[in-house]
Amino acid sequence: MMGRPITSLTSRAAPLLYANIDTDQIIPSREMRSTGKTGLAKGMFAGWRYLAGSDYAPDPAFVLNDPQFAGAEILLARENFGCGSSREHAVWALAEFGIRAIIAPSFAPIFENNCSRGGVLCVRLPAEVINQIAASDANVSIDLPDQSVSLPDGSRWTFTIDEEAKAMLIGGLDSIELTMQSADDIRRWHDTDKNERPWIYL
């Protein structure tokens, strides 16, 4: 599923300042009710977002239910965001809900890769910068071509991102289509490989 192209965005950044937020917190397994990729936004952070034992009654204590973060497109988090299960539903749920970027010191590798395929930008910034952003009480701007994050007070930080992931996100590209353009290279590689490693081919 292609993501919505991302170039720049400005939004409040909702703080979820915990380490190791796993994909089962992002979309609990019990909320993955069909073999499709949609209808997942309601289940996003279901264990945190709704009152325990209720029928999806919002828990006012959860940050995304706080009116000041209504419509926030950016999340702030700590180390190793998106660890755990490889379920891409976590990214589909975030994107469907309207989250377009996550700023954290580090991300779990499978989740980060799923994000660049699904139109959610993972921005790596140090924990102290994230604290400063969380304390700013202001809109955060992210400029992906420029690889920078800034606040209205003029604070600005740059981040690194894999070139391939950046191109995918900016272009909203379908990675399968891109690889299909190399179909001849892949076919030639397999033709040679079948002679060199015949035991691989069944």
Added chain:
Amino acid sequence: MASTLFDKIWNRHAIKPLTGRNALVAIDRIFLHERTGAVALNSLSEAGRKPIDPARVFCVMDHIVDTRPGRGDATLMPDGQAFITETRSAATKAGINLFDVTDADQGITHVISPELGIVLPGSTLIAPDSHTCTQGAFGALAWGVGSSEAEHAMATGALRVKRPETMRVTFEGTLGEGASAKDMILALIAQYSASGGRGKVIEFNGPAVRALDMEARMTLCNMATEFSAMSAIIAPDEKTFGYLHGRRFAPKGALWDAAIESWHALHSDPDASFDEEITIDAGTVAPMISWGTSADAAIAINGAVPPSADAQMLDYMALESGQKLVGLPIDAAFIGSCTNSRLSDLRRAAKVLDGRKVAQGTKAVCVPGSSAVKRAAEAEGLHEIFAQAGFEWRESGCSMCFFAGGESFAEGSRVVSSTNRSFRNRQGHRVKTHIASPETVAASAIKGAIADHRELA
């Protein structure tokens, strides 16, 4: 130039370079399961595409399939049956290899792929499952991906991959008495944190790794994902070749001989360099247990919860800093999962359980990792030891390793589990999971409280 084992496999499979550190990488094996497989197969079909080589794509029912005796397609998970029936229909239509619910070869992906000789040394294998790193124990580059990447690899035979950095973790010396591969990986994560692997490919080596049998090597590699690594890998040796010889999808005859010759080159050159090196004295590794909701919140079984423990974790786990875990009453014990459900795991647990009874009021469940493991265990009478001790003896699958809305442990209960994740609500609402080796789970089931299995020996 000196190469690591990872470099050799990467370079062999790099079809062409892309931007930055990325390359188009050939994928030799794709493994799907019913939880995330149907979405990949349906999406492929909706785009009007077909698997480029269906013979190299495999699919099994393991994640939400029922594990109670006499099972069929019905699941305790609401709407779960559709995952099974839709996966079956999509897999059949795509013409890929399917190990269905009642198939003799059914089992957990990372148990049956080696059992059937699907993963091979020097190959690349992907699955939409984070514990795919387990299969790196065979000297393959095996890693977990999302459903879209599984679709991508099926459609094109390749993936666009950013070349990861490498790390070597060397376990020197000899593993301490009563400690196992599960304790080695928990000790590594506890010391270097749950994000310590930072997307790298980790090569496990050293005498204590060489000494492990293939099943233990799989346990070691299994939790590389809990270390936030891309994957783990162990250079193949005679144990690897001996394990794979004669397996259903492994090469036979002259092809086997040619493969073995090629596989002998699959090791890191003596002067190869890694981006990071860690050395651990295996003799210092004690039986481990997790106290918190992250794999790095783990301690030696006879230790105490650290003074620096996270307050939210302590609250969730109903523990206090400085508290000893041994003697803490438990409600349930679980043996199973892609981490510890193989024949050798069940044998070690059975040794602890033999002639003993599970404590009154403790729920105890054993789920063999595959239908073949279950048959082999029954052939040597292990099922009777488990049953006489008071364990439920199940059909194979992922079962209660995770809660998907169906079967789970009682709300708020405390469970000692041979699985890989102690996340909040992982095994049910407010369930407090302590992960440990199968022998620690067995000893704790007997005592009805967290126990050091060495004291029961």
